Amino acid sequence: MSLQTPIDLTDVDLFVRGDHTEAFRTLRAEAPIYWNDGADGSQFWALSTYEDVQWAYRNHEVFGSARGAIVGGSLRSDEDTSAGQMLVSTDLPRHRMLKQAIHPAMSATVAKRVAGQVSELVEQAIAKTRADGGCDFATLIATELPAGALMVIMGIGHEDAHHLIGLTRRMVGYRDEIFVDTGGDARLRLAWLQAEVFEFFADIVTERRRNPGDDLVSILVQAEVNGRKLTEEEIFYNCMNVAVGGNETSSYTACTGLLALMENPEQYRLLHDSPQLLGTAVEEMLRWSSTNAYVQRVATRDITRGGIEIKSGESVTLWNYSANRDESKFPDSHRFDIARNPNRHLSYGAGLHRCIGAPIAQAELSLLFELLISSGLTFKLSGEVRRLRSNFILGVTRLPVEVA
Template identity: 35%
Template structure:
């Protein structure tokens, strides 16, 4: 299918099939050139405005007066779940609750705090890579990329050492999406649901423990914090623990896997990284831009507002398509090239403005340590089988990535 022949009115950028087996990159380029802000029909829902280019994305991200986050932050959200979390969970709150809640949680994600976790990250990653070097073929997603963020969130929440293996296993199951969705793998979907339920029960017990004996972890910060003259309820604490777990896992997991695939497909960049020709910070930013794990972020207009020259009516949804925005030719020269030394890399992978991703410092350091360990220990990267991509319109990721590391 030639994307240049497609009428934007007939394409659904939120079709999960596009991200499992299609070519979204070419389609995004066509839409940026022809309809950078356009109405996207998405049956059976009412549709949404799709923002495909950089400058209109900034307009939406920064305009908190005209847009709300409390009606959901992703397409196809369960309306009942959104209603239950709105105003309580950080990602679906507006001012004045949002800045107060963010301040409570921020202490666990300050750069100086995250930097102290580097040694812990190395202790997790090094034996995983060493084991991969001893094996013929490994699935990089399940055996390396999924383990690191799950282990580090245990640090942040101060999960006892005796329970960490269990939590890492549950987290890997909960976020290991079934390729092809429920129709192709109902047992995998059931296992995910059960793992999420077990995690929720565990955090319920953890909250009870922290209320009796608070510590210096983020759960204790939520329990002890003041939210406009009151304490958070157990429900609010649990919702934000769940949000932290989701955010901490998804970005690093998918950026790590897609980043490794990009290095395999661009061996010159791998040699530049190993040879010290590019800084590790620059490499991390390019991996984040190029892989853009979170495909979109949703906002709903509170009043009539113009975005990119188009009139958005009150009540209409707007989806910022981050993965396309991060390849806008007017901001990123030669955007489809994977360039670890890219200058002025102003990607929006973590968003911008009041809802800038709380866990961004953590994700950056996790990717930094992973790339450093790989560069130190691995000389040769090789794809060892078909890549299985995630069937999702929210996360642009890889479900299985068989590789040989030498």
């Protein structure tokens, strides 16, 4: 379908300004399956309703992942360089075998250890915030969630964890001047930033070959998929996959969640007065933030949906953000409601490619807000909020707060 006034979903400013909410409302109403002809040269179908996005997730045979999750996220024009190597860029049967190899690093036992480490770091950050009377929540507190997870999952120290978070932030924020010099070719810049992440893991891989442990890197070094060891590049890609997924989702969701509470003080008071609502509150924060705004798929054959023909080889984007605001699925979808139930959001994806780290991210977010509420502190905004320049990851990079 087309619109009288086209909407360009590759326009990062649309998301930074916050105009994307209204844009998706228009798409859901007028062009739920929309051909986006981007100013950056990328062309793709955009699915915006809950029903269509969920349909595409469940039909993984029709919508393949080998082109990569991000539109224009590779130096190649046809396939992502991670195709067939990284978990999010693989299809069956290899996807299942890679997931089985990675899963021990995401077990319930590991999640429990992550919770312990995160608790220690967050309690220290809260104590500092209390003493100082405020902080930049985005950099002091929220980043301790992925830091604690990386320390356990990757078997690295606190300093290295924050260094890795910085590297992945630069890579995801490759169009954001707060992280990188945005001059020159964006794709070359992205390739260079990815190489920095690989370089970080290269030293760790060498060390784990000599002294393996029970961390993700050791597991991947020793893993066999379909009877053969993983190549160095496959190890790097899957370490990066876990690092990016964990670093961005939990911390950026935490920021958007706290911001939503501050912007809706009646909900903030309700959570303080009724801490038993923490579970549904976290689910609502995940729906509201939809940090991973979309994922890309590629049609493996011609298929028709809603009278629209999607041809084999065409790029299809599944907009989690829009699906999670679909009025037909979520009554009063524009309202932040910590008691919302049911709340079957798609922030972790669905089906075969549901986020493998979802239980750990869930535990991190629940623990963070449990500690914030039990601390007795209430925050209020004390300065300008800054948003990440991205249409793929929706995050807050600056969130100055003071203790109210």
